[in-house]
Amino acid sequence: MGVRFAKGHGTENDFVVLPDPDGLLDVTERRVRAMCDRRRGLGADGVLRVVRAGKVADAPSAVDPDAWFMDYRNADGSVAEMCGNGVRVFAAYLVESGLAARGRLTVGTRAGVRPTVVHEDGSVTVEMGPTRVDGSSQATLDGFTFPGLAVDVGNPHLVCATELPVADLNLSSPPGYDRGLFPHGVNVEFVNPLDTETVRMRVYERGVGETRSCGTGTVAVVAATLNAVGERTGRRRVLVPGGAVDVAITESGSTLTGPAVIVARGELDDVWWRTADQD
Numbered sequence: 001m002g003v004r005f006a007k008g009h010g011t012e013n014d015f016v017v018l019p020d021p022d023g024l025l026d027v028t029e030r031r032v033r034a035m036c037d038r039r040r041g042l043g044a045d046g047v048l049r050v051v052r053a054g055k056v057a058d059a060p061s062a063v064d065p066d067a068w069f070m071d072y073r074n075a076d077g078s079v080a081e082m083c084g085n086g087v088r089v090f091a092a093y094l095v096e097s098g099l100a101a102r103g104r105l106t107v108g109t110r111a112g113v114r115p116t117v118v119h120e121d122g123s124v125t126v127e128m129g130p131t132r133v134d135g136s137s138q139a140t141l142d143g144f145t146f147p148g149l150a151v152d153v154g155n156p157h158l159v160c161a162t163e164l165p166v167a168d169l170n171l172s173s174p175p176g177y178d179r180g181l182f183p184h185g186v187n188v189e190f191v192n193p194l195d196t197e198t199v200r201m202r203v204y205e206r207g208v209g210e211t212r213s214c215g216t217g218t219v220a221v222v223a224a225t226l227n228a229v230g231e232r233t234g235r236r237r238v239l240v241p242g243g244a245v246d247v248a249i250t251e252s253g254s255t256l257t258g259p260a261v262i263v264a265r266g267e268l269d270d271v272w273w274r275t276a277d278q279d
């Protein structure tokens, strides 16, 4: 019997979903890298293990041990605190698999509890928690320097608004950043504010590379965009290469609304799973 999986995406930020309610799977860094590899594996930006919080050693104590926990890994095998698009796909998976009813449900993450609503049209709203603007910094890319704002959304972001069209940037190699300020790495967003309702963004994700969307990144971008015009609350539509999401920043937190799609379900070959840990 192979290892069950599903494949899903949220605005083309794609994930392998691994159902493992009792925490029995040994999801090693090597296996994550192999699953996410687009040639020798299934191909994905990350892995979402679906497990009861009580079975996860580093789940925060605020998460009910019986709650579903999103054990998120980046494509390079590293663990990250939060993944906004991942929570939408995770919630859609729970509903489509009969593990939770459509409507309100709660997802545990390393950044804390994320209340979520799966809507009738398949879109998902996630309460993303508070955002924290941590001050100025800068990124470098292709010989250019981009002033930016550090924003924490449970995971670290550096948001760089620029007049250069983001579509023209070369994100084939990682942007440089201040390693003193971001000792554990950072997700870097490049942003063109378009009008008072819309911004366009591209992202280079820590542990992955350029992705077609980053949910926590879109929230960081809206927090930084509002900060730049002296506002603490507001909403924006964020255009990403993989589609569009809607973000609201309120006095008490933030929400992210966007699509979530389950593409396929299947089984990883047993021999492949065993050998994937040996490379």
Ligand SMILES: N[C@@H](CCC[C@H](N)C(=O)O)C(=O)O
Binding pocket: 013, 074, 079, 080, 081, 082, 083, 084, 085, 086, 155, 156, 187, 205, 206, 207, 208, 211, 213, 214, 215, 216, 217
């Ligand atoms: N794609 C995600 C963010 C995933 C984690 C990130 N790469 C990190 O290391 O912090 C999202 O949708 O938020």
